[in-house]
Amino acid sequence: MVDARGYSCPTPVIMVQKAVRDGAPATLEVAVDNQCSVENVTRFARNAGYQVQVSDLAGDFKLTLTK
Amino acid sequence: MEKESFVKRYGLLIGTGLAVGAAAVLLTYLGNPDNMGFCIACFLRDIAGALNLQRAGFDAEVGTGIVQYIRPEIIGLVLGSTAIAFARKEFRPKGGSSPMLRFMIAVFVMIGALVFLGCPLRMVIRIGGGDGNALVGLAGFVIGILIGIQFLTRGFSLRRAHPQSMAEGLAFPVLMLGLLGLLLAAPDFIFFSAKGPGSQAAPVLAALLVALIIGVLAQRSRLCMVGGIRDAVLFRDFRLISAFAAIILAVLIGNLALQKFTPGFTDQPIAHTEWLWNLLGMVLVGWGSVLLGGCPLRQLILAGEGNTDSAVTVTGFIVGAAISHNFGLASSGAGIGTGPVAAAVAAGFVVLAVISVTNMQKLEG
Numbered sequence: 014m015v016d017a018r019g020y021s022c023p024t025p026v027i028m029v030q031k032a033v034r035d036g037a038p039a040t041l042e043v044a045v046d047n048q049c050s051v052e053n054v055t056r057f058a059r060n061a062g063y064q065v066q067v068s069d070l071a072g073d074f075k076l077t078l079t080k
Numbered sequence: 081m082e083k084e085s086f087v088k089r090y091g092l093l094i095g096t097g098l099a100v101g102a103a104a105v106l107l108t109y110l111g112n113p114d115n116m117g118f119c120i121a122c123f124l125r126d127i128a129g130a131l132n133l134q135r136a137g138f139d140a141e142v143g144t145g146i147v148q149y150i151r152p153e154i155i156g157l158v159l160g161s162t163a164i165a166f167a168r169k170e171f172r173p174k175g176g177s178s179p180m181l182r183f184m185i186a187v188f189v190m191i192g193a194l195v196f197l198g199c200p201l202r203m204v205i206r207i208g209g210g211d212g213n214a215l216v217g218l219a220g221f222v223i224g225i226l227i228g229i230q231f232l233t234r235g236f237s238l239r240r241a242h243p244q245s246m247a248e249g250l251a252f253p254v255l256m257l258g259l260l261g262l263l264l265a266a267p268d269f270i271f272f273s274a275k276g277p278g279s280q281a282a283p284v285l286a287a288l289l290v291a292l293i294i295g296v297l298a299q300r301s302r303l304c305m306v307g308g309i310r311d312a313v314l315f316r317d318f319r320l321i322s323a324f325a326a327i328i329l330a331v332l333i334g335n336l337a338l339q340k341f342t343p344g345f346t347d348q349p350i351a352h353t354e355w356l357w358n359l360l361g362m363v364l365v366g367w368g369s370v371l372l373g374g375c376p377l378r379q380l381i382l383a384g385e386g387n388t389d390s391a392v393t394v395t396g397f398i399v400g401a402a403i404s405h406n407f408g409l410a411s412s413g414a415g416i417g418t419g420p421v422a423a424a425v426a427a428g429f430v431v432l433a434v435i436s437v438t439n440m441q442k443l444e445g
Binding site: 018019020021022023024026027030046047048049052056057059060 | 084168170172174177232233237239240241242302307310311314315317319373382387
C-alpha cells in the first residue's frame with residue numbers, strides 16, 4: 014500500500030508514479046486524505062492503464078488500482 | 081477503460097479560467113488598477129498596508145501610503161472556498177507540514193512577486209493586456225518551476241500534514257470575516273490609501289461577489305497557475321494549464337473589447353522594464369511555489385478549505401509584502417526598489433536552495 018495520507022499534490026501522484034514505474038504491479042492500493050488527491054491519482058492511474066476503485070478508509074480514501 | 085470526454089476533462093477548468101479572466105477585466109472596469117483585476121500578491125500587500133504593516137509612498141498631506149486597502153477580493157476568494165468546501169464535505173482542518181519553512185518560503189515568494197510586480201495570476205493578466213514584461217516574467221516563472229520539479233522528483237516534500245481541530249481550521253476563514261468587518265466599518269486605525277493603486281478599487285459588494293464566485297470555481301476546479309506548468313512537465317497532464325491559457329484568452333478578448341489592449345514593453349500599467357529583475361523575481365516565485373505546492377491563489381483556496389499550512393503561507397505572504405515595502409525591495413512603475421533588492425533576491429535563492437536540498441527524502445509508502 015502506498016500511504017500518501019498527509020501529503021498534498023503532486024506528491025501522492027509522484028509516489029504512485031514511482032510505484033508503477035518500479036514494479037508495474039497488477040494491483041496497487043493507495044491511501045490519500047483529500048479529494049483533490051483522489052482525483053489526481055485516479056486520473057494518473059487511468060492514463061497508466063489502471064482501473065480505479067475508491068473506498069472509505071477510516072474517514073480517508075483508499076484507491077484500489079487494478080490492471 | 082473509459083475515456084474521459086473533452087468537456088468532462090477540460091470543461092470546468094477552461095470555464096473557470098474564462099471566468100477568472102472575465103472577472104479580472106470586469107473588476108478593472110469597475111475601478112481596480114489596470115491589469116490588476118485580480119492579483120493575490122498585490123492585494124495581500126494592500127491588506128498589509130491597511131493594517132499599517134507598511135505605508136509605502138506615504139504622503140503626509142493625505143496621511144496614507146499608496147498601497148493600503150482591505151481588498152474584498154481576498155476575503156471573497158477564501159470564503160467562497162470555505163462555503164463550497166463545507167457544502168461538499170471537503171472542509172478538513174489539517175496542517176503541521178513544516179509550517180515555519182512554508183512561512184519562510186512564502187516571505188521570499190512575495191519578495192520575488194513584488195520585484196516583478198505581480199503574482200502568477202497577475203502575470204497572466206498582464207500578458208493578456210499586452211505587457212511584454214510579463215512574458216519575461218513567464219520565462220522566469222517557468223525556469224523556477226523547472227528548478228522546483230528537479231527537487232520534487234528527487235523526493236522533496238515538506239512532510240506530512242496531520243488532522244487539526246475545527247477551531248484551528250476555521251481560524252483563517254474567521255480572520256477573513258474579521259477583515260470584512262473592518263472593511264465595512266472602516267475605523268480610523270485602518271488605513272485606506274487616498275491616492276495610488278490602493279485608492280483604485282471596484283465597489284466592495286461587486287468585488288466581494290465576484291470573488292466569492294471565483295473562490296467557489298477555483299475550489300472546485302483546483303485552479304493553480306504553478307500546477308499548470310508543473311503537471312504539464314511532470315505528468316504530461318494539460319488540464320490545469322488549459323485554465324492558464326483560458327485566462328489569457330478571456331483577458332485578451334476583454335481588453336480588446338474595451339480598447340485597453342496595448343502591446344509593448346514601455347509604459348505598461350504598474351510594471352517596469354528591468355528584464356533581469358522581472359525574470360529573477362519570477363524564478364523565485366515559480367521555485368518557491370512548487371515547494372509550497374501551489375501558487376498564491378491556490379494557497380488562499382486551500383486556506384479556505386481548512387489547510388492551516390496554507391493559512392501560515394498566506395500570513396508569510398503578508399509579512400513578506402510588509403518587508404518588501406518597508407525595506408525598499410518592491411518595484412514600482414519607475415523600476416526596481418531603492419533598497420537592497422539584489423541581496424534580498426540572492427538571499428531568497430539561498431533559502432530556497434537550502435530548504436529544497438535539506439527536505440529531500442525517500443518517500444516511503
